[in-house]
Amino acid sequence: MTGLAIGLSSMKSGERALLHVGWELGYGKEGSFSFPNVPPMADIIYEAELIGFDETKEGKARGDMTVEERIGVADRRKMDGNALFKEEKLEEAMQQYEMAIAYMGDDFMFQLFGKYRDMALAVKNPCHLNMAACLIKLKRHEEAIMQCNVVLAEDENNVKALFRRGKARAELGQTDAAREDYLKVRKFAPEDKAVARELRLLAEHDKALYQKQKEIYKGIFGPRPEPKPKRTNWLVLFWQWLLSLFYRLFRHGRYKED
Numbered sequence: 555m556t557g558l559a560i561g562l563s564s565m566k567s568g569e570r571a572l573l574h575v576g577w578e579l580g581y582g583k584e585g586s587f588s589f590p591n592v593p594p595m596a597d598i599i600y601e602a603e604l605i606g607f608d609e610t611k612e613g614k615a616r617g618d619m620t621v622e623e624r625i626g627v628a629d630r631r632k633m634d635g636n637a638l639f640k641e642e643k644l645e646e647a648m649q650q651y652e653m654a655i656a657y658m659g660d661d662f663m664f665q666l667f668g669k670y671r672d673m674a675l676a677v678k679n680p681c682h683l684n685m686a687a688c689l690i691k692l693k694r695h696e697e698a699i700m701q702c703n704v705v706l707a708e709d710e711n712n713v714k715a716l717f718r719r720g721k722a723r724a725e726l727g728q729t730d731a732a733r734e735d736y737l738k739v740r741k742f743a744p745e746d747k748a749v750a751r752e753l754r755l756l757a758e759h760d761k762a763l764y765q766k767q768k769e770i771y772k773g774i775f776g777p778r779p780e781p782k783p784k785r786t787n788w789l790v791l792f793w794q795w796l797l798s799l800f801y802r803l804f805r806h807g808r809y810k811e812d
Contacts (some may be wrong), residue, residue, distance in 0.1 A: 558600060565604040573600040616657060621670050628657040629677045635684060644688045651681040651688075679705045679712070686718045695722040713739050720752065729756055 561573035577583075577595045585594035592598065616624065635650030658678045666674055682701045689698035702719035705712050720735030733756050739749045 558602075561600070562602060562604060565602070567604055570601070570603045573602050574598075575600065621666065621674075624657045624662065625670075625673050625677055628654040628674075628681075631657070632677055632681050632684070635681070639684060639688065644691055648685055648688045651685045654678075654681045675708060679708065679715075683712075683714050683718065686715075686722070690718060690722055690725070693725075695725045698722040711738070711742060713742050717749065717752075724752065724756060729759060732756060 558573060558575055560579070561571070561575065565571055575598045577597050580598045581592045581594075581596065583594055585596060586592040619627070631650050631654035635647040635654065638644075638647035638650060655678060658674050663671070663674060663678075682704045686698040686701040689695070689701065699719050699722045702715040702722070705715040706719070709715070716735045716739045720732040720739070723729075723735065724732035733753065736749050736753050736756070739746065740753070743749065
């Protein structure tokens with residue numbers, strides 16, 4: 555892709571750009587009827603991000619590599635990223651993971667079946683999961699969720715993807731969604747102490763939130779007023795006693811007459 559190469563050569567590391575490539579420098583008069591499917595004489599617009607520059611260590615261009623070679627290069631990038639992650643060099647680690655993923659782009663994965671697809675996913679998915687771990691540490695929780703979703707699209711029961719997505723959701727205050735992820739993890743790993751701890755933290759968070767809301771509503775509506783004690787009306791009591799006395803005397807008199 556001559557046009558894409560020319561566009562990328564003018565970009566800086568970390569830069570994002572929309573590249574408009576004319577058909578003369580794209581797929582030409584014939585177009586492409588494989589993947590990607592491009593009509594003849596069609597201009598192409600690329601949304602490109604230049605992750606960084608790195609010296610070529612493999613000795614050949616990516617397009618000239620066999621499937622095994624591309625997966626092997628991606629795996630080495632992943633291992634480099636893991637080493638940087640252990641040193642808490644998160645940005646540099648993510649760069650290595652992104653480069654590893656770049657070797658297994660959608661056009662490459664689209665062509666894989668059977669054992670080769672399994673081999674590629676065994677490298678690609680851990681890169682996404684490790685990216686999510688880096689992003690959680692960097693407080694970039696929305697991006698971490700996106701990385702986990704990529705893995706879950708391929709493997710809906712991936713325990714690490716569910717756990718890390720739950721962690722990111724909990725940090726964003728999405729407690730119900732986080733609890734749902736943690737409960738799925740516990741279904742597949744019932745003895746996992748980390749899941750039990752996170753579920754306990756969610757329960758404590760919900761309890762504290764309930765108490766806080768209770769105090770807020772109490773402040774709005776105020777405490778229920780205490781009933782005031784009734785004052786004794788001695789005049790009423792005197793007249794009641796007097797009427798009672800007359801009534802007893804009257805009944806006593808009638809009794810004697812009878």
